[in-house]
Amino acid sequence: MTANHRMPKLHPAVVVLAGFILVITAGMLLLKLPISTRSGVFSWIDALFTATSAVCVTGLAVVDTGGFFTAFGQGVILALIQVGGLGVMTISVTLFQWIGRGVSFRHRMVMQDLFAHTPREDIFSVVKSITLFTFSVELVGAGLLTFHWIREMPFCQALYTAVFHSVSAFCNAGFALFPDSMMRYSDNLLLNGTVCSLIVIGGIGFPVLYDLQCRVKFHRRKRCRLSVQTKTVLLTSFILIVSGALMFAVLEQLPPRGEQSISHRVLTPLFQSVTCRTAGFNTVDIAALKDATLAMMIFLMFFGASPGSCGGGVKTTTLALLTVFTLSRIRKQRRVNLFKKSVPNETLTRSMSLILISIGIIGLVLFMLLVGDSTTGHAVTGTRDPFLAYLFETVSAFGTVGLSMGVTPQLTDWGKGWIILMMIIGRVGVLTFAYIIVGTGTTNGVEYAEENLMIG
Numbered sequence: 001m002t003a004n005h006r007m008p009k010l011h012p013a014v015v016v017l018a019g020f021i022l023v024i025t026a027g028m029l030l031l032k033l034p035i036s037t038r039s040g041v042f043s044w045i046d047a048l049f050t051a052t053s054a055v056c057v058t059g060l061a062v063v064d065t066g067g068f069f070t071a072f073g074q075g076v077i078l079a080l081i082q083v084g085g086l087g088v089m090t091i092s093v094t095l096f097q098w099i100g101r102g103v104s105f106r107h108r109m110v111m112q113d114l115f116a117h118t119p120r121e122d123i124f125s126v127v128k129s130i131t132l133f134t135f136s137v138e139l140v141g142a143g144l145l146t147f148h149w150i151r152e153m154p155f156c157q158a159l160y161t162a163v164f165h166s167v168s169a170f171c172n173a174g175f176a177l178f179p180d181s182m183m184r185y186s187d188n189l190l191l192n193g194t195v196c197s198l199i200v201i202g203g204i205g206f207p208v209l210y211d212l213q214c215r216v217k218f219h220r221r222k223r224c225r226l227s228v229q230t231k232t233v234l235l236t237s238f239i240l241i242v243s244g245a246l247m248f249a250v251l252e253q254l255p256p257r258g259e260q261s262i263s264h265r266v267l268t269p270l271f272q273s274v275t276c277r278t279a280g281f282n283t284v285d286i287a288a289l290k291d292a293t294l295a296m297m298i299f300l301m302f303f304g305a306s307p308g309s310c311g312g313g314v315k316t317t318t319l320a321l322l323t324v325f326t327l328s329r330i331r332k333q334r335r336v337n338l339f340k341k342s343v344p345n346e347t348l349t350r351s352m353s354l355i356l357i358s359i360g361i362i363g364l365v366l367f368m369l370l371v372g373d374s375t376t377g378h379a380v381t382g383t384r385d386p387f388l389a390y391l392f393e394t395v396s397a398f399g400t401v402g403l404s405m406g407v408t409p410q411l412t413d414w415g416k417g418w419i420i421l422m423m424i425i426g427r428v429g430v431l432t433f434a435y436i437i438v439g440t441g442t443t444n445g446v447e448y449a450e451e452n453l454m455i456g
Helices: 003-009 012-032 044-055 071-086 088-098 105-115 123-149 155-170 189-203 206-218 228-252 262-278 291-303 316-330 345-376 386-398 413-428 430-438
Strands: none
Touching (some): 012 044, 012 071, 012 413, 044 071, 044 413, 071 123, 071 155, 123 189, 155 189, 189 228, 206 228, 228 262, 228 291, 228 316, 291 316, 316 345, 345 386, 345 413, 345 430, 386 413
């Protein structure tokens, strides 16, 4: 049997993971070049960590991106962010279409899994539309940010800085060229509004964006209803953003009106509520926040962005299903309904399994980080609670968020290895790894006589 006959048998999960690993490897080799760093020296583990963080659009950094890397190195990181944000398969399929080459069946399967909640015949039109929309939004964001930075930088530098942060924000990467991220601009309405908008648009998912685009485009010519997926994502995202901002403002007890401007009092909680879901930019010192605030942010980072987006986490739709499932069981209802539609039981089972597996993986990686510290005698400095700092770091990597309490540069090689693994799992998806490990075949198994168990 020829290789061409064997390759289509690869499951899309394997193809996606292999694509990410190849891009990460290429990025690591490019960042290891002397031309990529100002000092010309960069360790292999740090190059691998940075490349993984960029491709997985996480934003955790072991060095200062703006001060450590040259323009070439920053360009490599920017390219990795763009490829990782859109997805390796999206880039390859788009290029194949542009040069007139055919696309294999397994690529079609990958696109179907990534960009559609129901089977579609026009999947390549969806991919093309998403790609054009992505570049258009990033271009608009870069223009607005250029208008902001041109007041303090030369035009070329302002344009470059704007493009870098626009792509980083839309792809929910969180890489910044400033050592304090966005803290110096915490009260700037234009920058905060632009970055937050880019993060939200990039985090609600490409299927939702395409659905909304079709609604706007065809609403006059034919009846075009929003899918349950779109409605669920929009409602859940809105609730999380608003509730997160309100909780941040209450928990941190922002200073009285006389000590801060109104824009600062509104923008700070809103920015952190938006960014701690997926992006990783920050306008406050994360390590200085209260424990209750950090716990709330861990919750938001765990659920993260929406399916088919640039972000990680177990996704907003999973949180919505968990909530509705719990309410339906309390009311003793057999079926779970959303927007007058019944959710398949298989989808509910997968969502519950996803949450349990994710919690288990986070617990395992957290345990391994603590074991590494206890074995080597290494201890993180500058944080009041190492356990909380490691938990925050682990969930941030899993949700591909990129926020940190200052632990990232202090990680040992052992710790960096586990965080690298967590970033890959968070970006590719827990269920993808489950497919690769246990396969996709389903069996009824052996059915025995039932016997009840006490719970609760």
